[in-house]
Amino acid sequence: MSQSAQRPTGPNRPQRSQSLQSSQGEPGGSGRVSARTAAGSARPTLEEVAALAGVGRGTVSRVVNGSPRVSEKAREAVNAAIAELGYVPNRAARTLVTSRTDSIALVVPEAETRLFSEPYFSDIISGVSAELAETDMQLLLILVRNQRERERLSAYLTAQRVDGVLLVSVHQDDPLPSLLESLEIPSVLAGRRGDLEPLSYVHADNAGGARMAVRHLLRRGCEEVATITGPLDMEGARARLSGYRQALEEAGRPYQEELVGPGDFTEEGGRLAMRELLERRPGLDAVFCASDVMAAGALQVLRAAGRRVPDDVAVIGFDDSIVARHTDPALTSVRQPIEEMGRTMARLLLEEIAEQGRARRQVVLATELVVRESA
Amino acid sequence: MSQSAQRPTGPNRPQRSQSLQSSQGEPGGSGRVSARTAAGSARPTLEEVAALAGVGRGTVSRVVNGSPRVSEKAREAVNAAIAELGYVPNRAARTLVTSRTDSIALVVPEAETRLFSEPYFSDIISGVSAELAETDMQLLLILVRNQRERERLSAYLTAQRVDGVLLVSVHQDDPLPSLLESLEIPSVLAGRRGDLEPLSYVHADNAGGARMAVRHLLRRGCEEVATITGPLDMEGARARLSGYRQALEEAGRPYQEELVGPGDFTEEGGRLAMRELLERRPGLDAVFCASDVMAAGALQVLRAAGRRVPDDVAVIGFDDSIVARHTDPALTSVRQPIEEMGRTMARLLLEEIAEQGRARRQVVLATELVVRESA
DNA sequence: GTAGAGTGTGGGAGCGCTCCCACGGAAGGC
DNA sequence: GCCTTCCGTGGGAGCGCTCCCACACTCTAC
Known part of the structure; x- marks a missing residue:
């Protein structure tokens, strides 16, 4: 414990062995290879910026992080040096000391993936990404497809590898929201588990959309309005059903169980439910x-x-997905502002992260009826 | 420069000020807030693992990284300690010294987004993610929507913030591939710019798929087979056209310009092209x-x-997207194995990263004809 | 004049890891 | 017997930052 005078090759540029491993390495091993691209000139460090600007490291750091307690003169010198060297802060070094990662995760349980009305996922991503573009937050994408991966995610989040989480999840009994809750990591859901959702969330006004749709049908003079529901363990599906009910009741019509066909958001489910409804209520x-x-x-x-749509039976869908535009006749449908949901989720999450806050936020975005031929 | 005996509050737990900022902070500022969640017990470090296992830091590191030069005894002791403490390596610390980030970026020029056949994006992601699930690579998602963001991306990649890049891009003149080339960062494209693509890529056998489709039409006895092409600045579109041509020629039919309608992958483009074709060649x-x-x-x-499909005119599409299943009649279409493309891309990229390699790889995946009612 | 309260600044310490050097002990060669 | 190798190992140094303390230095009071 004493030969501290011996330093390695160089002070600043540790020589890494360039020896190549035996051609393919052992298969299956974690295959460590001395990393370090042969890349060109080394990235400038904060220290070099400080030297060039003729100030100390602290001052450069303050400038970079926008601290107000820096003289105008110093700030200018530093900014000039930064520009000259093309300095970009090293994120890992920053993370190491602040334990802030400047990245958030978008977590998608892949099971849900199949229920997405088609451009859903891309639209969410597009919205999130748009909101993040202004910040220097990174977006991590995590698909969870089974129990094992759920555990990995849990370890991952526990290891504080992201500053916050966006969760696309809708099922009542999804274990992920509770996980986030117990981890006390800033998070925002797309949709919610129920009325009492304790986590922050953004969702579309499902009930309102359904109400609009049914009002539209009634206004057109429809007398027997049936509905095909989604799986009722999903809050969105329940809300759509209750919107249907509300519209009937506000029009003084009775809500009849017989006119409610349980579906599961799949095409086959739609067929089944429709057949049953026709059987029970041929006059719909x-x-x-x-x-x-x-x-x-x-x-x-x-x-x-043999029923003509919309003449004999008017039909309205929900989601305004691509499918709606390609059925025959084209579907009248309720549009959810999915991209805006994504944007809003990201915004809420950033706020929550910034204020370290316990404050939960919930936002409901308006839906809109897109009228086409089917009603 | 000498009062080095003074240490701060504690050796291990630096006290951060808990003072809250004025309720909302200045809007628009970079809003630095002392980060550090009130989180529970501190994460164990490698040093603590070493202490518990009764070995040195070096040995723990070797075990964690799967080095073979560790005695069985030490390895067991370390693993036990890791399990007991629930140790997870700190990624930032590792990155800081190795300058390996263990993350890859999926870059999507958002302009292209609109051309995706619908489940395309999710399928790619799903494949990539599946392949990555076994490793501990993170997936970063980067949407690029304009010149400014392209520059940001460039800075981002230059700053070595990812180990590799997956690029979903198809346009001939997309500047991103060249950027990747010049940055010499491991990367894999979905699709390619042309025959001579120097970067690694994965794509579907577009020509083969088109050939199959046209053969199918000819086998059904069609005499005048027209085609509606995609935008020909995209390699995929060109390949599909040349597959069409090949199938005709191998059947001894002439390739007639008149039967080729230029489209742009949009529905409106399809309508336009079809109208023109019908006008030029009513007998198709x-x-x-x-x-x-x-x-x-x-x-x-x-x-x-007034043409009946398929009786008067048979129609085949390409992509086997959701649209194909919902048109009337349902579309016969050429399926691309998109999820597998994603998986393959990820695999190739991992290989390329592992071997620091200059070796470019290219993989063509087979397409498949899905026969439905339209042909 | 001196005390007190700022305000900008430099730089030490330390975040948690990997790298690599040096060392002790076992195994082999003469 | 001693001199080499060869392994497994401990631990110093250092990656590039942020944090924070201490030190000027300037004002304002008394």
Whole structure:
């Protein structure tokens, strides 16, 4: 414990061995290879900026991080040096000391993936990314496809590798929200588990959209308006059903169980439900479907049964997905502002991270009825 | 420069000021807030593991990184200590010294986004993510929507913040591939710019798929097979056209310019092209469309023109997107294995990163004809 | 004049890791 | 017997930052 006078090759540029490993290395090993691209000139460090600007490291750091307690003169010198050297702060070094990672994760349980109305995922991402573009937050994407990966995620989050989490999840019993809750990591959900969701969330006004749709049908003179619901363990599906009910009741119509067909957001589910509804209530003249995909299924059954849409039976879907534009006739549908949901989620999360805050936020975004041919 | 005996509050737990900022802070500032969640017990460090296992830091590091030069006894002691403490290596610290980030970026020029056949993006992500799940690579998502963001990306990559890049890009003149080339950062493209693509890439056998489709039409007895192409500045679109041509020629049919309608992968483009084709060649009895969306447009025009599909005119699309399943009649289409493309891209990239290699790889994945009602 | 309260600044210490040198002990060669 | 190798190992140094203390230095009071 004493030969401290011996220093290695160089003070600043540790020589890494360039020896190549045996051609392929052992397969399956974690394959450590001396990393360090042969890349060109080394990246300038904060210290070099300080030297060039003729100030201390502290001052450069203050300038870079926008601290107000820096003289105008020093600030200018530093900024000039930064520009000259093309300095970019090293994120890892910063993270190491602040334990702030400047990145957030978008977590998607892949099971849900199949229920997404099609451009959903891209739209969410697009919104999130747009909001993040102004900051220097990184977006990490994490798909969780099974229990093992859920555990990995848990370890991952515990290891504080992100500053916050956006979770796209809708199922009542998804374990992920609770995980986030117990980890006390800033997070925002797309959708919510129920009325009492304790986490921050953003969702579309499902009930309002459904109400609009059904009002539209009633206004058109429909007398027997049926509905095909989504899986009722999803809050969104429940809300759409209750919107349907509200619209009927406000029009003084009775809510009849017989007119409610349980679906599951799939096309086949839509077909099944439609068949049952037709059997129970052959006189129905309108169907509000809780998703476009189910509506597409319903459309097929209606046509097979010889009903003309919209003349005999008017049909409305939900999501305004691509499917809506390609059915025949094209579907009238309720649009959710998905990209804006993404943007809002990101914004809320950034706020929550910034204020270290316990304050939960919830935002409901308006939906909109897009009228096409089917109603 | 001498009072080195003074240490701060504690050796291990630097006290950060907990003072709150004035409620909202100045809007627009870079809003630095002392980061550090009130989180519970501190994460164990490698040093603590070493202490518990009764070995040195070096040995723990070797075990964690799978070095073979560790005695069985030491390895066991270390692993036990790791398990007991729940140790997870600090990524930032590791990155700081290795300048390896263990993360890769999926870069998507958002302009292209609109051309994606719908589940494309999710499928790519799903594949990439599946492949990465086994490693401890992180997936960063970067959408690039304009010149400014392209520059930011460039700075980002120069700053070595990822070990490699997956680029979803197809346009001939996209500047991003060249950027990657000049940065010499490991990267893999989805699709390629042309035959001579110097970067690694994965793409579907577009020509082969088109050939299959056209052969299918000819086998059904079609005599006048037209095609609606994609934008020909995209290699994929060109390949589909040349597959069409090949199939005709191998059947001894002439390739006729008149039967080629230029499209742009949009529905409106499909409609336009179909109208022109019908005008030029009213006798055509089949159309191979380079995308499902264009096929959907073509279908509308054909119906409006009183042509029955498939009886009068057979139609085949490309992509096997959701659209294909919802048109009337449902579209026969060429399926690309998109998720597998994602998986393959990730795999190639990992290889390229591991071997620091200059070796470029290119993989072509087979396509498949999905026969439905339209042909 | 001196005490007191700022305000800008430099730079030590330390974040948690990997790298690599040096060392002790076991195994082999003469 | 001694001199080499060869392994497994401990631990110093250092990656590039931020934090914070201490030191000028300037004002304002008394």
